[in-house]
Amino acid sequence: MPLIQYLSRILFDFGALSGLGEEIARLGIRRPLLVTDKGIAAAGILTRALDAAKPFAPVLYDATPENPTEAALLDCLELWRDRGCDGVIALGGGSAIDLAKAVALLTSHGGALADYGVKTGGSEGIGKVSPQIAIPTAAGTGAEVGRACVMSLLDGRKSVAVNLNMVADTVICDPELTLSLPPQLTAATGIDALSHGIETTCSPWQNPPAAAIALDCVRRAAKWLPIAVQDGGNRQARWQMMMAALMGGMCLQKALGAAHAMANPLGALGLHHGTLIGVLLPHVLRCNEGHADAAMSELRAAIGLHPSAALHDWARDLVAQLGLPGTLGALGVDAAVLPEMARKASQDRLSQTNPRPLTQADYLALLQGAA
Amino acid sequence: MPLIQYLSRILFDFGALSGLGEEIARLGIRRPLLVTDKGIAAAGILTRALDAAKPFAPVLYDATPENPTEAALLDCLELWRDRGCDGVIALGGGSAIDLAKAVALLTSHGGALADYGVKTGGSEGIGKVSPQIAIPTAAGTGAEVGRACVMSLLDGRKSVAVNLNMVADTVICDPELTLSLPPQLTAATGIDALSHGIETTCSPWQNPPAAAIALDCVRRAAKWLPIAVQDGGNRQARWQMMMAALMGGMCLQKALGAAHAMANPLGALGLHHGTLIGVLLPHVLRCNEGHADAAMSELRAAIGLHPSAALHDWARDLVAQLGLPGTLGALGVDAAVLPEMARKASQDRLSQTNPRPLTQADYLALLQGAA
Structure with a gap:
């Protein structure tokens, strides 16, 4: 299988999803939080991802909104704390991937998303974030290799955090997931x-x-x-x-x-x-x-x-x-x-x-x- | 100036060398070891690099052999310890760049080069190494963005260590340095x-x-x-x-x-x-x-x-x-x-x-x- 490595380790091919469990282990994650949306669940893709994640049993957050919001982020952070998560998997489009990036950022750095805005210089201080795996389910944004996280804050403002340390550690591109799009x-x-x-x-x-x-x-x-x-x-x-x-x-x-x-x-x-x-x-x-x-x-x-x-x-x-x-x-x-x-x-x-x-x-x- | 960033931060253009001091500071290095060879010194390139490194005053190792050896590595490690270095700059071709990689590896991980061979599986355990800046002086090997370090051991065997954590943090490509080649x-x-x-x-x-x-x-x-x-x-x-x-x-x-x-x-x-x-x-x-x-x-x-x-x-x-x-x-x-x-x-x-x-x-x- 083609292994592509620039900033992320990228597994790319039909069937690549089957390597998910191995990649979770490789990153030293024991209890991943899986961030997805209800459409992915309804399409049967979530079930396949959960199968592929074995022997790991991800904690599930399936309410990613169409455009990621701080409210969804706070729900994810609560799940992370309550269930003892130590890494995040995004399964979906750009929205799930951005949400997962924000989770990785705040669980490693604390504070609130507004602290890390690129306009205020907050992005510069971002160090290595919690381990992340990105699994795109559409062929579009390319967010799976992105360094930016765009999100609507609770007060309606837009937050953009950008740092190479937020790039996903591992990307799994499995075209199989797009066959039913x-x-x-x-x-x-x-x-x-x-x-x-x-x-x-x-x-x-x-x-x-x-x-x-x-x-x-x-x-x-x-x-x-x-x-x-x-x-x-x-x-x-x-x-x-x-x-x-x-x-x-x-x-x-x-x-x-x-x-x-x-x-x-x-x-x-x-x-x-x-x-x-x-x-x-x-x-x-x-x-x-x-x-x-x-x-x-x-x-x-x-x-x-x-x-x-x-x-x-x-x-x-x-x-x-x-x-x-x-x-x-x-x-x-x-x-x-x-x-x-x-x-x-x-x-x-x-x-x-x-x-x-x-x-x-x-x-x-x-x-x-x-x- | 084009800033290219895949695994390394790459500054590429005529005059890029002038950013050396800033890049040393960006990596948090206070006392760099500069690894080069006598040919580079004779061509006047070393002087320009030392000027560009100001206000930092690199400790100098200018005896890089044509193909890097463990003997040269041990000399570098002694200099590093004696002079309190905390980062390494390679100025030269593939040989100086490989030698600097080995310095970055052993000063951060200890042990001997033979412990990190790719054939024995030793390479897999390589984590983030000491900060490195690579400045190629010829347009050839591309070692400045390489992840491998090839070296002759004291006993005559060849050691090859390979890990993405050994890729230079910063690469400075200044075509000016090749004009006199x-x-x-x-x-x-x-x-x-x-x-x-x-x-x-x-x-x-x-x-x-x-x-x-x-x-x-x-x-x-x-x-x-x-x-x-x-x-x-x-x-x-x-x-x-x-x-x-x-x-x-x-x-x-x-x-x-x-x-x-x-x-x-x-x-x-x-x-x-x-x-x-x-x-x-x-x-x-x-x-x-x-x-x-x-x-x-x-x-x-x-x-x-x-x-x-x-x-x-x-x-x-x-x-x-x-x-x-x-x-x-x-x-x-x-x-x-x-x-x-x-x-x-x-x-x-x-x-x-x-x-x-x-x-x-x-x-x-x-x-x-x-x-």
């Missing part, structure tokens, strides 16, 4: 993975190893995402999309761009991240034309497009082919919120790494174009 | 970097992130190595070759093949590793034809060769163009040792990841072809 969710998560490769390729930051990984992410996702959406049982497509998502997560240190800068505030309205990315990405690609020529050429070659093809046309057609919504209106976004979204996007740190510098007015035009 | 050494180290990309691309182990990095290593090295050799003052060529070497080191987890399996025992005769690789690589590429078709196609595309071109012809011509020796005879290898070399190569663990399984007889034929 419905087409709509496959498309919406997969377009996020693809966008990580595309936006990091276009980012002006120099990081050749990340750039090489990003381009290969695009190559895989552009080819296999339509197949995974059309035929969810296609094992090769599932394997390739899970690899694309992993690589999309690994290249994030080269930084993202305007599509994510806009998706961040829009996501706070309760909209699905990947679906937003599908709407926004074609508009961002069009807007960036002429500002990242070398990157765009590489992208066209990786996707297999003609050297003179317009990437934004390809992206728009792909989103339509995948059955994803093509406008913000289709997602129920009221045009009245767009000026505020434009303001927030222009202040998002990811805006700084869009190849074309964009003002608040530029963002408003982009959002109105996507309305 | 003479053409012959530029060629001999650069062909090693190129070969890391080529052999890992051909390895049957699956590791897509490493494969993407490997192919980009080949793309850079194939284009820029001849330029760096011809015009050592070409700054872009030096930057690109240092990046190729770094990427060549980063992709090694996908494993090497027959050229390195043969270069290992031949190197023990006292021959330069990269020069050996230059002789052996064309023969290995010819021998592997038909056994790694997809990889070979990718390599041809990365190098810019015609889809039907023979990679071994290209490699042979490149070695000649770089002014490197083309036969083992030119290196003074006696034909009488070849059977023994073939036996050792066939037992080398890197032989297992050559795309074409090779017997001892196959290796003898290869070596005789290269004689």
Whole structure:
């Protein structure tokens, strides 16, 4: 089985989940807290994970909300204390993985999440956290190799903690877990993975190893995402999309761009991240034309497009082919919120790494174009 | 400046050396031991490093042998104890970097190097070692991001310790340090970097992130190595070759093949590793034809060769163009040792990841072809 090791130890293949018990033991965990959600439990994936964890009997927290909250975190911390846990397993998407990171942080460092914010400098003091295993159940965010933990605090503010010491010790990527993902969710998560490769390729930051990984992410996702959406049982497509998502997560240190800068505030309205990315990405690609020529050429070659093809046309057609919504209106976004979204996007740190510098007015035009 | 972070924190650019003092402080080192060799000192690079280390005043060990030995290690350990060191800086090639790794290991774990051999299972118990900074002065081995430490023991045996906890905390890649490297050494180290990309691309182990990095290593090295050799003052060529070497080191987890399996025992005769690789690589590429078709196609595309071109012809011509020796005879290898070399190569663990399984007889034929 491919063993990939950059910051995390990554077990990647069909059947990788069966190694869970061994990995728990390897990390010296005796009583893991398993963080998941009710959808994963209903899909039968939780049962398989609990089987694979034997002889360990994880303490279960299955109420992870769609976007992680401090309230859920406090419930997890209470379980951890009451049941004597000493390590955490995330089984799910980015939300479960972020929640598990926060659990690992606070059980090792104490205090409250707000103490560790990246804006206040609190993130810098984060040392090695409690042992963590991340098991993604969709091919999308790449959060399984991420160093950030984004969460809504009790007072409604957003907390972002970022430190390499929060990267999961072990990642188990088993494409088997994604075989039953419905087409709509496959498309919406997969377009996020693809966008990580595309936006990091276009980012002006120099990081050749990340750039090489990003381009290969695009190559895989552009080819296999339509197949995974059309035929969810296609094992090769599932394997390739899970690899694309992993690589999309690994290249994030080269930084993202305007599509994510806009998706961040829009996501706070309760909209699905990947679906937003599908709407926004074609508009961002069009807007960036002429500002990242070398990157765009590489992208066209990786996707297999003609050297003179317009990437934004390809992206728009792909989103339509995948059955994803093509406008913000289709997602129920009221045009009245767009000026505020434009303001927030222009202040998002990811805006700084869009190849074309964009003002608040530029963002408003982009959002109105996507309305 | 590009900050690259997989296992190590990597500062990469012209002038990166100037950040040395800050990096020493960041690691909490107060009294670093700087491990280098007399050639580096004579080239004026040591003086620049000592300047950059201010306000810290490293304790100096400048007698690193061409291949690291336990005797040199014991001298370093004595210096460390006598002078109260608490961290180690390697300034040099693979030898200085390996020696520094051994210093970091034994000053944190005690015992003797032989206790930590990978064959005896001793490597598995290696935890976090003393803080380490690696500063490569050539673009070749990629040892700056390596996890292994190879050393000759006092009794003549070879010790190989391997653990991710031995990876340097911080790597400073400053292409400025390679500007004065003479053409012959530029060629001999650069062909090693190129070969890391080529052999890992051909390895049957699956590791897509490493494969993407490997192919980009080949793309850079194939284009820029001849330029760096011809015009050592070409700054872009030096930057690109240092990046190729770094990427060549980063992709090694996908494993090497027959050229390195043969270069290992031949190197023990006292021959330069990269020069050996230059002789052996064309023969290995010819021998592997038909056994790694997809990889070979990718390599041809990365190098810019015609889809039907023979990679071994290209490699042979490149070695000649770089002014490197083309036969083992030119290196003074006696034909009488070849059977023994073939036996050792066939037992080398890197032989297992050559795309074409090779017997001892196959290796003898290869070596005789290269004689």
